[in-house]
Amino acid sequence: xxxxxxxxxxxxxxxxxxxxxxxxxxxxxxxxxxxxxxxxxxxxxxxxxxxxxxxxxxxxxxxxxxxxxxxxxxxxxxxxxxxxxxxxxxxxxxxxxxxxxxxxxxxxxxxxxxxxxxxxxxxxxxxxxxxxxxxxxxxxxxx
Numbered sequence: 001x002x003x004x005x006x007x008x009x010x011x012x013x014x015x016x017x018x019x020x021x022x023x024x025x026x027x028x029x030x031x032x033x034x035x036x037x038x039x040x041x042x043x044x045x046x047x048x049x050x051x052x053x054x055x056x057x058x059x060x061x062x063x064x065x066x067x068x069x070x071x072x073x074x075x076x077x078x079x080x081x082x083x084x085x086x087x088x089x090x091x092x093x094x095x096x097x098x099x100x101x102x103x104x105x106x107x108x109x110x111x112x113x114x115x116x117x118x119x120x121x122x123x124x125x126x127x128x129x130x131x132x133x134x135x136x137x138x139x140x141x142x143x
Contacts, residue, residue: 071092072093072118075092092122
């Protein structure tokens with residue numbers, strides 16, 4: 001038996017056995033196959049739904065950000081000049097980031113995110129103040 005090119009080979013049916021028609025499942029009514037413009041919700045139980053076991057909540061992020069801002073402000077006020085402000089801010093930011101790491105691993109990830117973001121903003125402010133003084137005076141303020 002010769003099979004034309006491009007056609008799959010199928011074994012001939014056994015003598016006395018009637019071939020069955022191919023079985024197929026119709027698509028759900030009203031559901032677009034591409035999903036780009038669905039006409040109705042997808043059928044239930046088509047795929048598993050994964051949920052985050054410990055989601056990050058906005059309240060926790062805000063609480064972490066507020067606490068880190070208060071922490072950086074308290075340590076920044078200990079410096080009497082720009083050098084003191086920058087060094088105290090670096091020290092406070094380092095301890096805040098260690099706390100953020102600990103919160104992220106063992107505690108509330110939202111609070112850790114708020115602490116880390118606020119610490120980054122605080123370090124950016126200290127860096128901007130340092131660079132502004134350096135640019136205007138021509139002398140490095142930390143020595």
